[in-house]
Amino acid sequence: MTVPERLRSEQAFHDRQAAGRAGCFGRPEALRFGDDDYLDHETWVRPAFDRLGPVAGLRVLDFGCGHGMAAVVLARRGARVTALDLSAGYLREAGRRAEANGVAVARVRADAERLPFADASFDRVWGNAILHHLDTARAAAELRRALAPGGLAVFCEPWGENPLLAWARRRLPYPGKDRTPDERPLCRRHLRALRAAFPGLEVEGYQLLSMARRVLRPGRLTAGLEWCDARLLKRVPALRRFCRYVVLTVRR
Numbered sequence: 001m002t003v004p005e006r007l008r009s010e011q012a013f014h015d016r017q018a019a020g021r022a023g024c025f026g027r028p029e030a031l032r033f034g035d036d037d038y039l040d041h042e043t044w045v046r047p048a049f050d051r052l053g054p055v056a057g058l059r060v061l062d063f064g065c066g067h068g069m070a071a072v073v074l075a076r077r078g079a080r081v082t083a084l085d086l087s088a089g090y091l092r093e094a095g096r097r098a099e100a101n102g103v104a105v106a107r108v109r110a111d112a113e114r115l116p117f118a119d120a121s122f123d124r125v126w127g128n129a130i131l132h133h134l135d136t137a138r139a140a141a142e143l144r145r146a147l148a149p150g151g152l153a154v155f156c157e158p159w160g161e162n163p164l165l166a167w168a169r170r171r172l173p174y175p176g177k178d179r180t181p182d183e184r185p186l187c188r189r190h191l192r193a194l195r196a197a198f199p200g201l202e203v204e205g206y207q208l209l210s211m212a213r214r215v216l217r218p219g220r221l222t223a224g225l226e227w228c229d230a231r232l233l234k235r236v237p238a239l240r241r242f243c244r245y246v247v248l249t250v251r252r
Helices: 003-019 035-039 045-050 069-076 088-100 136-146 163-171 188-197 209-214 220-235 237-242
Strands: 059-063 080-085 106-109 122-128 147-158 202-206 245-251
Touching: 003 088, 035 045, 035 069, 045 147, 059 069, 059 147, 069 080, 069 088, 069 122, 080 088, 088 106, 122 136, 136 147, 136 188, 188 245, 202 220, 202 237, 209 220, 220 237
Parallel strands: 059 080, 059 122, 080 106, 122 147
Antiparallel strands: 147 245, 202 245
């Protein structure tokens, strides 16, 4: 698939996702949420967000903003937020959600591999499940250009080095499995591309045993698996390669 075809496919997929939620756009109460609703919806989100540090007064790019919840949380913390996405539908949703929650968020529709911003435009970049849709080398070069000296970016991404998990992603049904045709979980070759632009890349793994929560209800079992994960991944970092998700931190 050529680059223009891939972009059209990605845009159409995410426009459909946004259209499926459009019924609630006219009801502000349906778009209001607390920070914890976003920060705790997956185990890696809150610790990843903490890596951004204080953002009050900083220029922050929500890179692939999707539904706009992260942009709202960042704006509530005092950041000057720009939400970027390829999908016009997502940007409409993000705008409605920002309005319903009483914050200001600038919105820009653009290809994340060709950012329409001047050099050093942002102090922080946040991205959740975006890099695995992109050409990693192109995106990394653009991110390095757009980040100001001393800035940092944090990304949460699905990880693809666990063969059993890869099989399950291909074969097993589970909620929220919809994907675009060209997206692939990140693997070690993508990290090499990121390190070429950001030599100090930091990688943390999340959900080793506790990836079972994808199909289990929250409870004692999932809490116990998360407890085990915290200790196993700390003592044996090599197990990170078998995790479901990774959090990536890069510094300019």
